[in-house]
Amino acid sequence: MKLLVDERDVKFVLYEQLHVEELCKHPRYQDFSEDMFDMAIEQAEKLAEREFYPTNRKGDLEGCRFEEGRVMVPECFHEPYRLYCEGGWLAISDSPEVGGQGFPMSIANACMEFFGAANWALFMYPGLTHGAARLLENYGSPKLKDLYLHKMFSGEWAGTMCLTESGAGTDVGNLRSKASRNPDGTFNISGQKIFISSGMHDLTENIVHMVLARIEGAPKGVKGISIFLVPRLRYDEKGKLVDNDVNCAGIEHKMGIHGSATCALNFGERSDCVGYLLGQENGGMRIMFEMMNEARLFVGMQGLSHAGTAYLHALRYARERLQGAPAERMKDPDSPRVPIIQHPDVRRMLMFMKSSTEGLRALLYLAAYCIDRVRIAENRDEKDVFQGYVDLLIPICKSMGSDLGFRVCETAVQVYGGYGYCCEYPVEQFLRDCKISSIYEGTNGIQALDLVGRKLTLKHGQLFKNAMQSMSGILNKIEKNFHLRELVQIYKEAQESLIQVTKFFALKGMTDEFHIPLLYAKPYLDLCGEVTIGFLLLWQAHLADRRLREIYKDHKAENEAAQRKLLDENRSAAFYYGKTASARFFIHQVLTQVGGKARAIMNNDKSALEIPEYGFALD
Amino acid sequence: MKLLVDERDVKFVLYEQLHVEELCKHPRYQDFSEDMFDMAIEQAEKLAEREFYPTNRKGDLEGCRFEEGRVMVPECFHEPYRLYCEGGWLAISDSPEVGGQGFPMSIANACMEFFGAANWALFMYPGLTHGAARLLENYGSPKLKDLYLHKMFSGEWAGTMCLTESGAGTDVGNLRSKASRNPDGTFNISGQKIFISSGMHDLTENIVHMVLARIEGAPKGVKGISIFLVPRLRYDEKGKLVDNDVNCAGIEHKMGIHGSATCALNFGERSDCVGYLLGQENGGMRIMFEMMNEARLFVGMQGLSHAGTAYLHALRYARERLQGAPAERMKDPDSPRVPIIQHPDVRRMLMFMKSSTEGLRALLYLAAYCIDRVRIAENRDEKDVFQGYVDLLIPICKSMGSDLGFRVCETAVQVYGGYGYCCEYPVEQFLRDCKISSIYEGTNGIQALDLVGRKLTLKHGQLFKNAMQSMSGILNKIEKNFHLRELVQIYKEAQESLIQVTKFFALKGMTDEFHIPLLYAKPYLDLCGEVTIGFLLLWQAHLADRRLREIYKDHKAENEAAQRKLLDENRSAAFYYGKTASARFFIHQVLTQVGGKARAIMNNDKSALEIPEYGFALD
Known part of the structure; x- marks a missing residue:
């Protein structure tokens, strides 16, 4: 099975949820088509799988060397780097004027997931070059651009x-x-x-x-x-x-x-x-802030990339590894050993990984898509609205991508058991590689301050209100789906809790208790992330459920038995069912906790502020 | 400052909460006294700090070597191992008949925390030897014991x-x-x-x-x-x-x-x-099961050991590392830089680490104490009750110790920022070392099955009922403390949620939906752990609050200003205040989420069971 990225889910988010193919209607992307998007993704997958992935573990073992002022990357990185540059991947979403291919960010981002999943350490070299080149493109003098820009976008220089x-x-x-x-x-x-x-x-x-x-x-x-x-x-x-x-x-x-x-x-x-x-x-700072969105989205993508491949590795392992008897025959020594995916505890871990990964994918792809919409906005208002979404989403993407991504990698190690702790197997590297993502490009604590201290207060909270309003619009449609009634209910409670905390912060921010929002900024960011991911998965469940019912109908699967049979045989049905299962799992297991987390914030607990210096430890 | 174990908290748990000094009233421990206990702990600290800790990073870098069938441990391990054996540490809690020192487990366990925190990899050698020796002691023939036992308990053989x-x-x-x-x-x-x-x-x-x-x-x-x-x-x-x-x-x-x-x-x-x-x-299996408690407690101690030292390292770093202005003057470039412990987000992380570590310490020490009580029980009933506590506590100790311990290590890395990811600093090793604890000695999923499938069903749930009853007894006293009213309220709600889930499992276990308790065994175990830790911290807060008010009174600190001043000056007051702060933080931040987590289990969400094979991924 494929081990880097769940390509089917990538396509689902791009074309069935976000409808990025409609970007092609805009003059900027008129030379593109869904087929061309698919081709790019396919090529990215090929290069990532054949050239990046095989060097991942080698690069980990060999590491970089520092000798006499020079730094040597792992030898095996040179060839895939060359091929990456040769393929024009570095500037895939940049303007043809600077040597780019002009793809939408949405597509560049999807390709990025494959490279990142295959070998993050290697992928960082062109990734950082791209950020630096964009800065030069936007702020360099014509002469500087003449001298440096093309060589950077081509990857000849880093x-x-x-x-x-x-x-x-x-x-x-x-x-x-x-x-x-x-x-x-x-x-x-x-x-x-x-x-x-x-x-x-x-x-x-x-x-x-x-x-x-x-x-x-x-x-x-x-x-x-x-x-x-x-x-x-x-x-x-x-x-x-x-x-x-x-x-x-x-x-x-x-x-x-x-x-x-x-x-x-x-x-x-x-x-x-x-x-x-x-x-x-x-x-300089204003410029850095403008460039930061790309860098932070990039780090969020790291978390998703690791999570996605960690999930697929764990899934394959759980399908192949035989151990233990099924629950019904646990004490029967004659029972055949079964693949561990049949054990409920393992399935729970896999569902956590699946729903988290899919939620992160939807979140990060949405951010990229909003960047596209900013670029092609027809007027100032439209641009402002989408820029507002981007501004709100970025700290969430960076922080949730890295934290939840790490949690998924941790779970992959757990699914592998003892093998997961051994370097011979790939997941322990994912865990180690992923850990940095909560730290660099602004720690997640800083992301939270950015969200609470800057983004929420911009335009008197208009960004947050806009986001909630656009979610409501979609939610109205979902609510009509009878099958999702319970999920919608849980979701709405969670959303309401989030709104309460947001108001609570706004009030506290205006008093001398402004330390409280600073203290709980990170738990608040987590809430925002969970509710947003819950929303995106609910939306996906709605789309998938409609498709699923069409398939049931096409196959005349009217009762539960016929439907179960179809799910075992028809992969398309299985996929859509899997999407609804992700939403059910995440909303039941995660969103039910949002109310308690909101209460934890609003309880006004100041223990962390009030504890005296020597209360932490005596010396 | 001390970096291995918060010794003051160790003493608090031992003497102010559990009153292990009262064990000395029993004939088995009549030759001991609190002073002797303290001396043992002091000696353990000395050896751990001087000989174990300095070899921790060296051992990590050098690792073990395998050459021609032989295995060499890091060279620097030999001397501390020799000193450990020489000091009679291996058999500190074993009977003098086999060469042991006869200390209670409670004290052995406290000493263990120092050695484990200082160098877990090294400490595993004598730790495993001890488990094996105990097995031989209990099940070996007199001849086998003659030949092997003393040499194992002395550490001469492993x-x-x-x-x-x-x-x-x-x-x-x-x-x-x-x-x-x-x-x-x-x-x-x-x-x-x-x-x-x-x-x-x-x-x-x-x-x-x-x-x-x-x-x-x-x-x-x-x-x-x-x-x-x-x-x-x-x-x-x-x-x-x-x-x-x-x-x-x-x-x-x-x-x-x-x-x-x-x-x-x-x-x-x-x-x-x-x-x-x-x-x-x-x-063999029956014997293994009997010996497993010790091994699983040992692994739980690993989590605590790593957590405790990770916390102290992060605390020291946060006190020393200057960065950023205080919140009040965030935008003032002339503001002096402050130690990062002054930033609310860092304080929140430290409080999470502090309260989790102290909660784990109370939990693990309680388990050791119950083992002591089994050993000296005066009659069958008393023995059964304490053995019941042990049986319930062990899977919780193992799983919470490892999972929460890992979370604390992760937070330590986050407090260190970029430095936390670098091998030059100690916390990244703690994170890597700690990860194994959720896997070996029975994965945490297995611990959960042990709890739900075995321990809860033993004697028709009597173990659980006994535990709840004994907690109620203490709770009745705590409830009378006016200052803790809000905490007691939150605790009781959480406890009630736990009881509901326990009943829910009992019902489901008797139907054809017995997969549900298997599916949610691990989240249930986490709930048990959180509620137990919440209880132990609440109990500590009650004891600490009483002491604190005595100190206020002794110093005539009657109003808030006088009390704050005292807290800054009087370390004893600061310590007790810190204990109440731990309870406030943990109960507000963690126990408020128990209700939602309980709901997540009782929602009857079977998505993980019902998803078809290809729903996880298409190939």
């Missing part, structure tokens, strides 16, 4: 984002890297950055860094930060590539993503590091 | 438990290892065992294996399993130590506990492996 310093991670405003003006309008950059993914490596000849630094004399804090393009090799006056003063001081040894080089970089050790300003002076 | 085979892990009844009778009453053992912790290593000259195998002609399944003592070096007729035919086929490369040798063992490759029957023929 790119990075250099934000973090040892005292300035989450608190980026505290950074110390400096930029001093040169007479020719360039800047001299100096400082040390840490945790720079792909900061130095041998996949490409050149690496183009996007570096946050403070221009001499600039204001303190985030208001004085500018962003610079700092290539490892720069062009001199004669257009010759020469060394720029960017050096790697070392790489981190990490729990996972061993194939991804996490570097400490020194800029300007010899005071000879040239940087080129991007955008306005002191406008 | 021991293992050999259950798992490649097709028989969870399904132990399916094992294929064979025993054939020799004329002299011994047996010839043959078969292959996998995942044998400490199966082969160079810490000791000899390793004594306890091996499950089937005697030729024995019944199929669990009823035909016997248990044998199979030493790597056995005594020949002349009393000389000679090679027994036990060989190591290899070791596993694992996510964590790299210093613990997980071996595949071949017995009887040359048909020259002698084993000695322990207990009755075909009585």
